[in-house]
Amino acid sequence: MVATLKAQNLTKVYSLGGLLSRNKITAVDRVSFSVQPAEIFTLAGESGCGKTTTARMILGFEFPTSGKLYYEDQDVVGLKDKKAWFRKVQAVFQNPFETFNPLRKVECYFYETIQNFHLEKGGGRTQKLFEEKLEAVGLSLPDIAGKYPGELSGGQLQRASIARSLLTNPSLLIADEPVSMVDASLRMSVVNLFREMSDSLRVSVIYITHDLATAYYISDRIAIMFRGNIVESGPVNQVLEKPKHPYTKLLIESIPQPDPRMQPKTPIQFLEEKEEYLRQGCKFSGRCPEVMEICKQKVPEDISFDDVVVKCHLYHK
Amino acid sequence: MNGLIKVEQLQAFYVLEAMGKKKTVKAVNNVSLNIPENEIYGVAGESGCGKTTLLKALFASIEPPLQLFEGKVSYRINGKFINAFTLNDQEKRELRWTYISYIPQGSMSVFNPVKKLKVTYLDFLESHVRGKAGQDLLSLARHHLEKLGLSPQVLEAFPHQLSGGMRQRVAIALSTLLKPQIILADEPTTALDVVAQRAVLQLMRDIQQEYKNTFVLVTHDMGIHANISTRMAIMYAGKIVEEGPTPEIFSQPLHPYTQFLIHSLPRIGDKTTRKSVPGAPPSLINPPPGCPFHPRCPEVTNLCKDKMPALNNSSEIHRVACWLRRESSGCHS
Numbered sequence: 001m002v003a004t005l006k007a008q009n010l011t012k013v014y015s016l017g018g019l020l021s022r023n024k025i026t027a028v029d030r031v032s033f034s035v036q037p038a039e040i041f042t043l044a045g046e047s048g049c050g051k052t053t054t055a056r057m058i059l060g061f062e063f064p065t066s067g068k069l070y071y072e073d074q075d076v077v078g079l080k081d082k083k084a085w086f087r088k089v090q091a092v093f094q095n096p097f098e099t100f101n102p103l104r105k106v107e108c109y110f111y112e113t114i115q116n117f118h119l120e121k122g123g124g125r126t127q128k129l130f131e132e133k134l135e136a137v138g139l140s141l142p143d144i145a146g147k148y149p150g151e152l153s154g155g156q157l158q159r160a161s162i163a164r165s166l167l168t169n170p171s172l173l174i175a176d177e178p179v180s181m182v183d184a185s186l187r188m189s190v191v192n193l194f195r196e197m198s199d200s201l202r203v204s205v206i207y208i209t210h211d212l213a214t215a216y217y218i219s220d221r222i223a224i225m226f227r228g229n230i231v232e233s234g235p236v237n238q239v240l241e242k243p244k245h246p247y248t249k250l251l252i253e254s255i256p257q258p259d260p261r262m263q264p265k266t267p268i269q270f271l272e273e274k275e276e277y278l279r280q281g282c283k284f285s286g287r288c289p290e291v292m293e294i295c296k297q298k299v300p301e302d303i304s305f306d307d308v309v310v311k312c313h314l315y316h317k
Numbered sequence: 318m319n320g321l322i323k324v325e326q327l328q329a330f331y332v333l334e335a336m337g338k339k340k341t342v343k344a345v346n347n348v349s350l351n352i353p354e355n356e357i358y359g360v361a362g363e364s365g366c367g368k369t370t371l372l373k374a375l376f377a378s379i380e381p382p383l384q385l386f387e388g389k390v391s392y393r394i395n396g397k398f399i400n401a402f403t404l405n406d407q408e409k410r411e412l413r414w415t416y417i418s419y420i421p422q423g424s425m426s427v428f429n430p431v432k433k434l435k436v437t438y439l440d441f442l443e444s445h446v447r448g449k450a451g452q453d454l455l456s457l458a459r460h461h462l463e464k465l466g467l468s469p470q471v472l473e474a475f476p477h478q479l480s481g482g483m484r485q486r487v488a489i490a491l492s493t494l495l496k497p498q499i500i501l502a503d504e505p506t507t508a509l510d511v512v513a514q515r516a517v518l519q520l521m522r523d524i525q526q527e528y529k530n531t532f533v534l535v536t537h538d539m540g541i542h543a544n545i546s547t548r549m550a551i552m553y554a555g556k557i558v559e560e561g562p563t564p565e566i567f568s569q570p571l572h573p574y575t576q577f578l579i580h581s582l583p584r585i586g587d588k589t590t591r592k593s594v595p596g597a598p599p600s601l602i603n604p605p606p607g608c609p610f611h612p613r614c615p616e617v618t619n620l621c622k623d624k625m626p627a628l629n630n631s632s633e634i635h636r637v638a639c640w641l642r643r644e645s646s647g648c649h650s
Contacts, residue, residue, distance in 0.1 A: 026647040041404075046483060046510040153598055154364060183363035184537040185574075188581045189593035197388065210510035213540075217583035240585050254511040256518070256540030258582040 002072050003034040004172050004204045005058065005089075010067035012053050025277045027053045027063070029228035030067070035172065038202040040194060042215040042236065044251070045225035051208045054225075055174050071172075087117060090165035096157035100279055106160050109143055113167050133163040136201070137193055155186030162193065162290040167203070173197070176208045189217055212256055214249040216240045227283040232306050233246050234308030245309045246288045282313065290314060320530050321499060323398060324350040324374060327388035329374050330379075342601045344370035344383070346555035349628070356500070357525055357532045359563065361539060361578070363598055367555040368535045369422075371500050375533065377409055385595075392499075394415065396520035414445050420490040420502040427488045428476040434487060435472035458494065465490050480559060482513025484518050493524050500524075500532045506541060518545050524588055537580055550571050551575050552610035556600050557628055561635035571637040573614050604640060608640070616641055634643030 009181040012028040028050040035041045043051045046180065056062040058069060060082060068077050071088065077086050093099045100106055110130050115117070120126045131141050149157055158178060165173060179187045193220050197203045209215050215222055215237055223233035224247065242248045255290040276283050285295040292313060300313045326349055331342035352358050352375075362368050368422040370383065379385050379402070386414060391398040394416060413419075421427060428437050435455060449457075449637040459469035471487055473480060479487065485505060502521070503646060506514040522545055525532055535548055542549050550560040551572065559572040570576045577594040589593070596613035599605055605612050613620040620640050628638040 046512045055399065086342065142650045156597065181580070183365075183598065184361075185363050185576055185581070185594040185598070186541060187593065188583070191583075192593070212511070213583040213585055216585045219590060228562070251511060252585065254515040256511075256538070256544040258512070258540045258543050258567070260543045260567050 001036060003070070003204075004037050004039075004072065006034040006070040006073075007054070008032050008055065008068040008070070010069065011065045012050075012057060012062060021165065023278065024238070026228050027277075030231055031225075032071075033223050033227075033230065035204050035206060035231075035234065036220075037204055038198050038295060039170070039221065040198050040205045040207055040219040042209060042219040042222040043225060044209055044215050044222055045252070046210055049225040049229075050228040051225050052176055054090060055091070055176050055206065055208055058174060059089065060085060072144065078248070083117065086170075086316070087168045088170055088266055089172045089174065090168060090170040090195045092162050092165050092173060092175040095152055095181045096161050097181070098160050100157065102149050105146060105148055106152065106157070107146070109160075109164050110144075110167065112127045112178075113164055116183075117168050119167060121287045126150070126263045129167065133166045134160075136197070137163040137190070138164060139163060142278070153186070153191060158182050158190055159193070162190075162197075166203075168195070169201075171201055171203060173205045174208070175205055178207070180208075180209070180211065186257055210251075211255075212240060212251055224251065229283065229311060230309075232308065232310045234306075238306075238308050241265060244308065245284075246290050246314075247311050249286050283310075318352050318395075318471055320351040321354040321393050321414060322350075322352040322533075323391045323393075323450065324348055324352075325388050325391075327371075327374055327390060328386040329370055329379060329383055330543070331381065333383050340602050341556070343367075343555050344601055344602055345374055346604070347643045348388075348555075348557055350557065352499075352531060352533060353548070354531050355525075355529045356548050357534055357546045358469055359542040359549035360533065360535045360552055361537060361549060362552035363537055365598055365601065367601065368501055368552050370555075371552070372419070372503055372535055373534065375499075376407065376501055378419075379405065388597075397459075407439045414441070414492070414497060415495045415555065416497055418495075418497040418501065419504055420489055420492050422498065422507065426427070427491075428484070432475075433472070434474055438472060438491060442494070443490065461494050462487075462490055465493075465523065479637050480513065482509050482516055485509060485513070485517050487522055488542065489517065489524070492607045493528070493530075497527055497530065499531050501535075503535050504537075505534070506536065506538070514541075521545065539582055553577070554604050555601055556609060556625070557638045558639070559635075560602075560628065561632075561637075565635050570636070571631055571642045572639050573616055573641075574610050608638070 009030040009032055010028055011030055013023045014027050016023040016025050030053060044050050045053060057064050064077060113267050114126050120129050134141060139159050143156060144160055179190050182190050189213050194205050198205055219236050222236045222239050223230045226247050232239055243252055252255050276286060279286060281297050282295040282300050285291050293315055300311050302309050302311050303315045319404060327345055328347055329345040331344055333340045348371060360368050377390060381388055385402060390401045392401050415480050432493055437449060438458045439454060446454060456516055462469045462473055467486060467490060468513050539583060546563050549563050549566055550557045560574050567579060570579050581591045581593055583591055599609055607623045607627055608621045611617045626638045626640045628636045631637050631642055
């Protein structure tokens with residue numbers, strides 16, 4: 001089976017500071033993963049861990065410093081034909097209120113996409129395609145027609161955003177925190193929508209989030225990122241039910257449990273991003289409860305246990 | 318249980334006029350609450366249900382287009398209840414930050430992006446604390462930050478140099494500097510990741526335990542309510558539909574809406590399908606007649622469609638506004 005998307009040692013380095021005192025921050029550090037057809041793959045981690053930078057590189061908004069990206073075995077780094085690329089890969093962004101210009105009607109975006117990609121010619125069929133995609137996300141034309149973003153709820157807008165991304169019949173959707181701005185009562189319906197789309201339309205989804213509970217709920221495989229590295233990856237059940245890396249454990253413990261009887265827990269340490277990015281050795285060593293001497297000196301290697309890959313000295317034989 | 322803020326039959330509506338047509342958005346519609354002291358009082362509900370408007374009313378900051386139609390909000394100050402809406406601007410200013418503080422939603426917009434944090438701190442302190450020199454005020458701020466476990470060096474930083482979680486914690490620290498009795502927090506952890514969120518919640522819990530003050534915490538995230546609030550109210554379409562101690566709300570949710578909210582939360586280790594509440598949130602311009610939840614309610618009866626149930630006690634401490642739960646003793650589903 002050909003992977004829909006394969007990343008190999010994807011790296012992005014940003015320079016920081018003035019002209020003379022330059023710090024280099026490796027926002028994404030040799031990240032490799034693959035996404036299978038009709039699979040939901042989660043990239044999880046806290047803010048500033050490089051998950052959005054990875055998404056931006058896949059979408060072609062950023063040029064990787066090094067590394068390769070393959071779409072169905074075809075090298076796509078620095079692709080010239082952006083339009084062809086966006087027929088196959090589409091994005092759903094975090095905040096639906098920022099996705100849409102508040103002064104433009106939501107439907108404009110649909111007609112614009114249809115026009116830009118020459119999807120349909122002639123009024124009648126444009127309308128039909130529009131309605132068909134709205135239906136796929138559980139909206140109807142009267143919900144959207146003639147309305148401005150301010151007149152719709154967050155859930156409806158996010159659905160509209162997903163419907164728009166489906167116009168080109170993409171095979172890969174990149175969803176960057178798609179539900180964090182959606183209301184609690186409607187959140188699960190948007191989450192379920194991704195599952196339905198991957199099952200019925202055979203769309204692969206890269207689901208980027210820090211919410212491990214929804215990640216567990218919908219995804220097939222997960223990669224946990226920390227300061228530019230994937231520290232643990234594998235099938236979602238194995239990674240989240242039996243976490244190996246101390247960072248994965250911290251993340252799981254930090255989820256506010258919807259149960260007042262399960263109160264936390266030990267206080268946590270909170271370090272600034274930059275400090276950790278510039279750290280030698282394992283970047284998590286500054287707040288790892290199981291830190292050893294070697295962690296501060298040497299970057300750990302990937303170690304495989306069946307399907308799970310973990311980057312930690314604890315498991316070094 | 319001693320009340321600190323009393324809300325009686327509050328009706329605060331937005332009155333909008335566009336192109337000759339008048340619209341009223343019934344954001345807070347007949348809300349009565351008694352917010353006790355020494356608690357973290359949670360208000361849950363989805364966006365557009367009026368929870369931020371309720372906070373504005375609690376802060377006595379009702380400005381057009383928001384208008385007060387009925388009811389009152391009273392603060393208990395030195396054992397006496399004072400109607401907050403009768404205070405003039407000067408009196409309100411004196412209560413702010415010393416008696417009541419407000420943490421707005423986006424921490425980035427709290428601080429001036431082109432000034433160091435200490436300038437914002439000084440600005441704020443100078444307008445609320447009389448007769449102290451700049452240096453004294455700054456050392457007061459440093460001391461306060463240190464006490465809360467934050468590095469006083471953040472005062473030398475610009476807002477963009479801090480991460481979202483740190484900025485939010487500095488904003489919370491700022492609002493508690495003058496030891497207010499009530500702190501209103503509007504979605505303080507939205508847009509933060511779980512680890513930063515945990516740090517912010519930890520700070521709020523520490524402050525509450527240290528000063529024994531009251532937090533009114535507004536968020537749509539039920540996980541956070543389960544985590545730190547001690548008592549909570551569920552708001553729907555401008556009305557309070559359920560109110561009670563948090564553990565009881567989670568173990569015995571009575572209102573169908575609350576049941577949906579709690580049962581739709583995903584948990585690790587459980588992959589059964591979760592369902593959202595059917596339908597969409599109602600418009601507050603034209604809310605449905607009767608119980609506003611009836612178009613989405615799976616247990617709807619004819620009575621629900623034409624009369625709004627009152628918020629009745631189902632037990633001594635747990636109240637619910639639902640026709641189906643009127644006679645119940647609180648042991649439903």
